[in-house]
Amino acid sequence: MNDFRRLAAKIDQHMQQLAAQNTRETHAIINHMMGYVPDLHKIWVGTSDQQFMALSREYPGFYRYAHIMEEASEAERNKTSRPYDGLAEFSEEHKQRATQLLLTAATLERGYQAFRGSGSLQVFQQQVNELGRLHRQWLAELDSFKDSLRAQGAEAKTLEYINEAFGHLAERIKQLAG
Structure with a gap:
């Protein structure tokens, strides 16, 4: 859990920096935070629901980022078609x-x-x-x-x-x- 806490703290810190710079638009946040997707994924798949919620309470910026990414992912899944549909998956x-x-x-x-x-x-x-x-x-x-x-x-x-x-x-x- 300490490794997940460290990752969540980094995400939280960067989200705080973006907030201090008045970066509030979802698209801009996603662009600025793209490098954190692997860290967020590690936390998502490596924690229980209770652990994830504990991290969310401890690090509100982490929670906001996770929420933004979850909404973006859901919106992407619900699109009837995407420009990358049909492209080969990476090795x-x-x-x-x-x-x-x-x-x-x-x-x-x-x-x-x-x-x-x-x-x-x-x-x-x-x-x-x-x-x-x-x-x-x-x-x-x-x-x-x-x-x-x-x-x-x-x-x-x-x-x-x-x-x-x-x-x-x-x-x-x-x-x-x-």
């Missing part, structure tokens, strides 16, 4: 790589936000430099992921969705790093 390897890319993106966002929130990036120059190295590595891994999808014959529409989703993350990280 297990590509699912794992995509998950790792999301987790690293979340780490980068949280790291840069924490240093920005401290007021001065100069004080943490060594850590910021390490984040820069991780950012460059993430961009290279993202390119490798896309190349791998292309090599396996991924449909053009699949690559468009990947470019859009990870493009939003890359842009936000770039802005935070700048």
Whole structure:
């Protein structure tokens, strides 16, 4: 439960940061919090209903994010058709790589936000430099992921969705790093 509490606390903290920035629109929250989807999934599948509710009471931002994602997921399931219907599902390897890319993106966002929130990036120059190295590595891994999808014959529409989703993350990280 401690691991789930740690994940919920991170989600809660980022939701608080978004609230402080007056980010209230559901779509914007989902975009900003995309890197936390794997963490939320871990909590959803790894906790009992009672544990999940305890985390929700302890971390209201976590609860709000979980609620937003549940509503978005339900709305998506209820659509009569979606532009990605009929696209081939990722291989297990590509699912794992995509998950790792999301987790690293979340780490980068949280790291840069924490240093920005401290007021001065100069004080943490060594850590910021390490984040820069991780950012460059993430961009290279993202390119490798896309190349791998292309090599396996991924449909053009699949690559468009990947470019859009990870493009939003890359842009936000770039802005935070700048």
